[in-house]
Amino acid sequence: MRIFDPHIHMTSRTTDDYQAMYASGVRALVEPSFWLGQPRTSPASFFDYFDALLGWEPFRAAQYGIAHHCTLALNPKEANDPRCTPVLEELPRYLVKDGVVAVGEIGYDSMTPAEDVALATQLQLAAEYALPAMVHTPHRDKLAGLRRTIDVVAESNLDPEHVLLDHLNETTVKVAADSGSWLGFSIYPDTKMDEDRMVSVLRSHGTDRVLVNSAADWGKSDPLKTRKVGDAMLAAGFSEDDVDKVLWRNPVAFYGLSGRLQLDVPAPEALHEGNSILRGGE
Amino acid sequence: MNRESIDGRLDSAAVAWLDQALAEAAEAADEPDNVAVPRWQLRFAAAGRHCGQENADAVRTLLLRRAAADVGTLTRLYQQGAAAERRAVLLALPDLVPGPEALPLVEDALRTNDTRLVEAAVGPYAAGHLDPHAWRHAVLKCLFTGVPVAAVADAERRAHGDAELARMLADYASERTAAGRSVPADLHRVLIMTGEES
Numbered sequence: 001m002r003i004f005d006p007h008i009h010m011t012s013r014t015t016d017d018y019q020a021m022y023a024s025g026v027r028a029l030v031e032p033s034f035w036l037g038q039p040r041t042s043p044a045s046f047f048d049y050f051d052a053l054l055g056w057e058p059f060r061a062a063q064y065g066i067a068h069h070c071t072l073a074l075n076p077k078e079a080n081d082p083r084c085t086p087v088l089e090e091l092p093r094y095l096v097k098d099g100v101v102a103v104g105e106i107g108y109d110s111m112t113p114a115e116d117v118a119l120a121t122q123l124q125l126a127a128e129y130a131l132p133a134m135v136h137t138p139h140r141d142k143l144a145g146l147r148r149t150i151d152v153v154a155e156s157n158l159d160p161e162h163v164l165l166d167h168l169n170e171t172t173v174k175v176a177a178d179s180g181s182w183l184g185f186s187i188y189p190d191t192k193m194d195e196d197r198m199v200s201v202l203r204s205h206g207t208d209r210v211l212v213n214s215a216a217d218w219g220k221s222d223p224l225k226t227r228k229v230g231d232a233m234l235a236a237g238f239s240e241d242d243v244d245k246v247l248w249r250n251p252v253a254f255y256g257l258s259g260r261l262q263l264d265v266p267a268p269e270a271l272h273e274g275n276s277i278l279r280g281g282e
Numbered sequence: 283m284n285r286e287s288i289d290g291r292l293d294s295a296a297v298a299w300l301d302q303a304l305a306e307a308a309e310a311a312d313e314p315d316n317v318a319v320p321r322w323q324l325r326f327a328a329a330g331r332h333c334g335q336e337n338a339d340a341v342r343t344l345l346l347r348r349a350a351a352d353v354g355t356l357t358r359l360y361q362q363g364a365a366a367e368r369r370a371v372l373l374a375l376p377d378l379v380p381g382p383e384a385l386p387l388v389e390d391a392l393r394t395n396d397t398r399l400v401e402a403a404v405g406p407y408a409a410g411h412l413d414p415h416a417w418r419h420a421v422l423k424c425l426f427t428g429v430p431v432a433a434v435a436d437a438e439r440r441a442h443g444d445a446e447l448a449r450m451l452a453d454y455a456s457e458r459t460a461a462g463r464s465v466p467a468d469l470h471r472v473l474i475m476t477g478e479e480s
């Protein structure tokens with residue numbers, strides 16, 4: 001089973017995770033820039049983070065045979081902090097980088113006027129730089145947030161078919177699908193979607209334009225959820241081709257809209273004994 | 283690598299892209315840029331996806347040479363670059379910067395643990411300009427991170443007669459041995475170069 005996790009925050013994960021992901025079939029992933037749990041207080045802090053997503057993290061991933069790409073943006077939560085909003089002016093010079101396959105994650109958190117501005121501005125940037133956009137739907141007041149998101153997309157120059165709406169569930173899938181955008185589902189332990197509910201959604205909705213991700217980060221989450229969905233799909237009678245479509249071809253098609261996917265990472269060589277790269281050098 | 287040998291590895295769309303990029307870079311060389319981000323620098327960032335990652339080093343260093351990038355431009359491209367762009371700047375230094383002014387970039391790269399950067403940092407520019415202490419640590423860093431010592435430019439000349447390097451290598455070897463770990467073959471290679479083997 002080949003797996004592309006279209007939304008996972010590897011900066012917050014360990015090398016054990018990379019190893020386990022490779023063993024379960026993960027060969028490619030996209031790491032969206034997001035809120036780090038601790039609020040940032042200056043644009044420079046974002047730039048170091050963006051540099052890590054374009055430098056150190058792809059280097060780490062490649063050691064485990066996994067192709068790493070990222071999406072960059074000012075996240076909705078910090079879009080509300082005037083100390084952070086100058087990030088928007090510097091974003092263009094990052095959006096031209098080879099490893100950037102979308103603008104994201106953008107969207108709403110508390111649906112404030114500052115979030116309106118950040119969302120509209122960044123959808124515009126995506127259109128300008130010929131990138132798709134990765135838009136998450138809010139955790140609170142999700143359906144209303146989704147409707148407002150779809151309206152802002154409709155007003156932008158970005159084609160809805162170049163937008164991925166993420167963190168969907170049973171109550172939002174219909175409205176999201178009608179918008180013409182791609183449909184993302186984050187599978188978590190305990191909360192939000194689980195793998196069996198995901199299988200039910202796939203049964204009723206079908207596999208078209210559906211992406212499944214672990215959204216694993218610094219919170220309680222599981223980087224192997226993509227594989228667990230694949231196994232649950234097979235157990236429920238879906239074919240291997242269905243699984244490949246959802247876990248590989250759909251994310252490749254969506255992020256491939258950027259023209260920047262490079263999926264040919266060599267398999268990890270058994271590291272020379274004593275080579276200390278895996279411990280981070282010294 | 284020169285233009286002809288790069289072209290042999292590119293498809294026709296990439297060759298056309300590179301033609302345009304080089305023309306823009308040559309223009310910038312004639313007439314220093316007055317726009318915020320010159321077009322050839324956007325192409326410098328995008329080289330991997332247009333010419334293939336396997337050709338990106340060659341294409342990017344060619345662009346830097348054609349634009350006759352000065353230390354200020356190289357520093358900005360390095361600081362604002364993704365890892366692959368930083369690597370290209372490091373590789374271009376010996377052709378573009380005669381003096382030691384670009385050493386801070388080499389030192390920055392040597393502080394990372396990214397072997398792509400460390401490898402590019404220990405080329406001829408480092409051989410020509412790094413002071414003995416920093417150069418010894420660069421060699422040791424290669425041994426620690428698994429960058430082949432073959433990547434260290436001019437290693438024979440710089441290592442020769444360096445008793446302090448020999449001592450550092452011997453200490454590292456005994457630390458490895460004490461831990462029950464093997465001593466990298468490259469360590470012996472450098473130790474022989476010092477001519478200070480005991």
Ligand SMILES: [Zn+2]
Nearest residue numbers: 032034105215
């Ligand atoms: Zn996320």
